[in-house]
Amino acid sequence: MFLSRVQKLAGPGYSGKGSAMPGDASDHEALLQRALGGVAIDFLVLALACAACLLPFVTKPYNIDDPLFLWAARHIARHPTDFFGFDVNWYGSEMPMSQVTRNPPLACYYAAAAGAALGWGEPVMHLAFFPVAVAALWGTCRLAELFGARPLPAALAALTTPAFLVSATSVMCDVMMVALWVWAVVLWERGLRAGRPSWLLAAGGLVVACALTKYYGLCLIPLLGAYSLAARRPWRQWAPPLLLATLGLIGYQLLTRQMYGQGLLTAAIGHATSQWPSPGVNVADGLVTLLTFTGGGVGTILFFGPWLWTRRPTVVPAVAAGVAGVLLVFALARFGAWAEDLGYWAHPDPRLYAAQVGAWGTAGVLVVGLTAADFYRRRDAGALLLALWVGGTMVFAGFVNWSLNGRSILPLVPPVAVVLTRHPGFAHVPAWRAWLPLAPAAALALFVAAGDAALAAANRRAAEQAVAASPGGTVWFQGHWGFQYYLQELGARPWDVLHPGRARAGDQVLVPLNNSPLYRLPRAAVSSERRKELFGPTPWVTTMNSGVGAGFYSDLFGHLPFYLGPVPDEGYEAYDVVREFGPGPG
Numbered sequence: 001m002f003l004s005r006v007q008k009l010a011g012p013g014y015s016g017k018g019s020a021m022p023g024d025a026s027d028h029e030a031l032l033q034r035a036l037g038g039v040a041i042d043f044l045v046l047a048l049a050c051a052a053c054l055l056p057f058v059t060k061p062y063n064i065d066d067p068l069f070l071w072a073a074r075h076i077a078r079h080p081t082d083f084f085g086f087d088v089n090w091y092g093s094e095m096p097m098s099q100v101t102r103n104p105p106l107a108c109y110y111a112a113a114a115g116a117a118l119g120w121g122e123p124v125m126h127l128a129f130f131p132v133a134v135a136a137l138w139g140t141c142r143l144a145e146l147f148g149a150r151p152l153p154a155a156l157a158a159l160t161t162p163a164f165l166v167s168a169t170s171v172m173c174d175v176m177m178v179a180l181w182v183w184a185v186v187l188w189e190r191g192l193r194a195g196r197p198s199w200l201l202a203a204g205g206l207v208v209a210c211a212l213t214k215y216y217g218l219c220l221i222p223l224l225g226a227y228s229l230a231a232r233r234p235w236r237q238w239a240p241p242l243l244l245a246t247l248g249l250i251g252y253q254l255l256t257r258q259m260y261g262q263g264l265l266t267a268a269i270g271h272a273t274s275q276w277p278s279p280g281v282n283v284a285d286g287l288v289t290l291l292t293f294t295g296g297g298v299g300t301i302l303f304f305g306p307w308l309w310t311r312r313p314t315v316v317p318a319v320a321a322g323v324a325g326v327l328l329v330f331a332l333a334r335f336g337a338w339a340e341d342l343g344y345w346a347h348p349d350p351r352l353y354a355a356q357v358g359a360w361g362t363a364g365v366l367v368v369g370l371t372a373a374d375f376y377r378r379r380d381a382g383a384l385l386l387a388l389w390v391g392g393t394m395v396f397a398g399f400v401n402w403s404l405n406g407r408s409i410l411p412l413v414p415p416v417a418v419v420l421t422r423h424p425g426f427a428h429v430p431a432w433r434a435w436l437p438l439a440p441a442a443a444l445a446l447f448v449a450a451g452d453a454a455l456a457a458a459n460r461r462a463a464e465q466a467v468a469a470s471p472g473g474t475v476w477f478q479g480h481w482g483f484q485y486y487l488q489e490l491g492a493r494p495w496d497v498l499h500p501g502r503a504r505a506g507d508q509v510l511v512p513l514n515n516s517p518l519y520r521l522p523r524a525a526v527s528s529e530r531r532k533e534l535f536g537p538t539p540w541v542t543t544m545n546s547g548v549g550a551g552f553y554s555d556l557f558g559h560l561p562f563y564l565g566p567v568p569d570e571g572y573e574a575y576d577v578v579r580e581f582g583p584g585p586g
Contacts, residue, residue: 063456073111107173139182149422163297180210204241230381290398295363303437451541473506479515
């Protein structure tokens with residue numbers, strides 16, 4: 001781990017393993033202490049930077065899929081051997097949790113340990129997941145060192161991406177999966193280099209843990225296999241750990257089939273591919289969305305631009321990115337006009353929307369171009385690993401998974417950071433200049449994370465004020481995400497469209513306008529007068545609003561992972577029930 005740092009400190013006379021260190025034993029010890037001290041400083045800087053970015057969000061309300069992980073964690077705290085053995089109303093009707101969630105339980109066990117010991121409040125949960133974020137970034141630092149990039153700038157470049165910061169301010173499984181993924185690659189690479197079976201076995205264990213945190217982690221098995229073949233390592237050295245990892249996941253599949261009547265691994269794969277290929281989907285439109293989510297999720301890359309096209313090999317990718325940006329703006333402008341003519345979609349500011357699609361689409365093209373150029377320039381096993389890592393994540397997120405979202409883009413952040421910071425145009429930049437792009441990148445990522453936190457806060461405020469203003473009776477609601485979590489904590493009941501349950505005169509039904517799923521209410525049973533409650537998020541940025549085309553958590557809400565510009569207020573409608581009705585949507 002410290003070899004490159006030791007070599008720099010020792011000077012050109014030190015050649016690595018088997019070479020004599022300069023001077024006597026005391027010189028050797030002093031040199032090692034300096035190397036360790038430098039790494040400790042790097043870790044301290046990284047931890048402080050991570051704290052500066054994440055601690056402002058320590059009181060962020062739970063948002064989007066956070067409730068699913070929290071409910072599972074609370075159940076695990078009471079029934080540790082039956083992680084999904086309860087029912088939940090998430091899609092409009094009570095269903096077994098094993099059929100609702102499409103993520104494995106390891107992150108829930110982690111949250112259960114923290115919650116059982118310290119409580120379930122937002123600060124406790126966010127602080128519990130803080131070491132996970134640091135582990136992911138420190139792994140990126142070590143990954144960069146192994147593959148010839150600048151370690152600390154690589155980790156900070158990963159930190160200052162919207163995909164990472166927004167995900168790290170949640171209590172979902174994505175950052176934990178990335179941390180386990182990166183460290184599995186680091187241990188695997190070191191095990192191959194040193195010929196250490198114990199490190200390869202440890203990496204195989206992390207592969208299993210990664211896949212049991214988020215099922216996409218099973219892609220590590222073919223990725224590490226391809227890398228080992230490209231590195232021309234004997235298969236007897238690396239095949240057994242991957243085989244053991246495969247057997248471990250097969251065991252999980254069989255266990256969950258026995259527990260819940262279906263293997264959750266194959267069920268998740270079936271759900272991910274259930275809408276692919278979808279009839280009537282425009283491939284070009286899907287490609288544009290994939291590029292904008294990739295570029296917006298790794299927005300840092302645009303701020304490194306001056307360091308990326310200072311050499312001839314980057315002229316072609318830069319020109320290609322510029323042309324692609326122009327085409328993307330043109331395509332989305334036409335799409336907006338077409339949709340408006342059909343009355344399907346009309347953006348309040350289509351030019352601003354198209355400009356952002358063009359900017360982040362250009363960044364997405366730049367991600368692809370830099371990764372391809374890195375592989376073409378180096379043509380070694382490490383470059384192949386990074387290229388497959390980035391390309392595989394994009395293919396899965398854009399063309400395999402049921403919905404494209406910023407969380408599915410997150411796994412490519414570490415390899416893109418490595419490719420970026422080992423680029424020839426950046427590798428020779430003076431140290432003080434290497435930090436300059438990180439300031440605007442951090443500002444953008446923090447701004448987007450603040451918009452996501454404001455959206456979560458709006459849902460919590462709406463739940464609290466609606467229940468407090470209720471005239472009496474039962475408070476029913478539609479929609480889910482954090483809105484559902486806080487309403488249920490306050491005693492409100494989710495409306496079930498299939499199972500018995502009746503709303504009576506004097507009850508109230510709440511409907512969030514920027515949410516899902518929503519169902520029609522019988523007009524004769526509710527008051528004709530609608531009381532609309534508005535709780536505005538942070539102006540000029542949002543991560544989830546179909547009115548402006550922002551869909552960080554699902555591209556069903558728009559082509560952008562986030563939108564910068566005037567944002568409509570979050571709307572919530574409250575209906576007074578005037579006569580009994582139910583069940584069903586009406």
